[in-house]
Amino acid sequence: MSDSDWRRAVEPDYVKDAEINELIGLCKGVLADGTLVQEEAEFLLGWLDGRFQASVSWEGRIIHDRLRAMLADGELDADEQRELMELLADFTRVDEAHESNLPTWLPLTRPEPELLIPGSAFCLTGTFSYGPRKRVVACIEKAGGQYKSGFSAQVDVLVIGDLCTPAWVHAxxxxxxxxxxxxxxxxxxxxxxxxxHLFNSLPE
Incomplete structure (x- = not known):
């Protein structure tokens, strides 16, 4: 670790809090008009590149990693735009579950079912620890499953990302x-x- 990185790593907590609050404000600004264009994603990535505390916090690291992965090919496609908007909206609403009486549990199928991947149709929602949604889709399709971008009667399995916030009702x-x-x-x-559970069910 360089001297500059070390100095930033030991900055007081109020520096981290200030950067996270600024990131929340930037995300809200990006989402204010209901759209997200590539220039805005590139701006957020550049901002996080220069903010050590925000980029190494749990929330900032997820956003930073997703932005880098999505922009690696130089293009933010429509699916990535939607996924990124969901992630930023999720991040800005993280405290809302504590301010309402709405349930925060997930209606998962219990007990955990056997997943028959080949021939089944999968829909994805939430934030995935594995990476951007297109990487998850690639794993499903490689195993013989089908991907549906929206939920409908043709969907056999809805997969919820492991980074789903407790405030999912609001998201x-x-x-x-x-x-x-x-x-x-x-x-x-x-x-x-x-x-x-999906990844535990995929073939080696």
């Missing part, structure tokens, strides 16, 4: 979870599982 991706749970309650055979 954009909460609508997919609610739709899947409602469909299941109405008798449709749809499984709701966590990311970790």
């Amino acid at each position: 954009t991706y909460g609508r997919k979870i609610e739709a899947a749970a409602t469909a299941r309650d109405e008798g449709h055979h749809v499984l709701i599982v966590r990311e970790s």
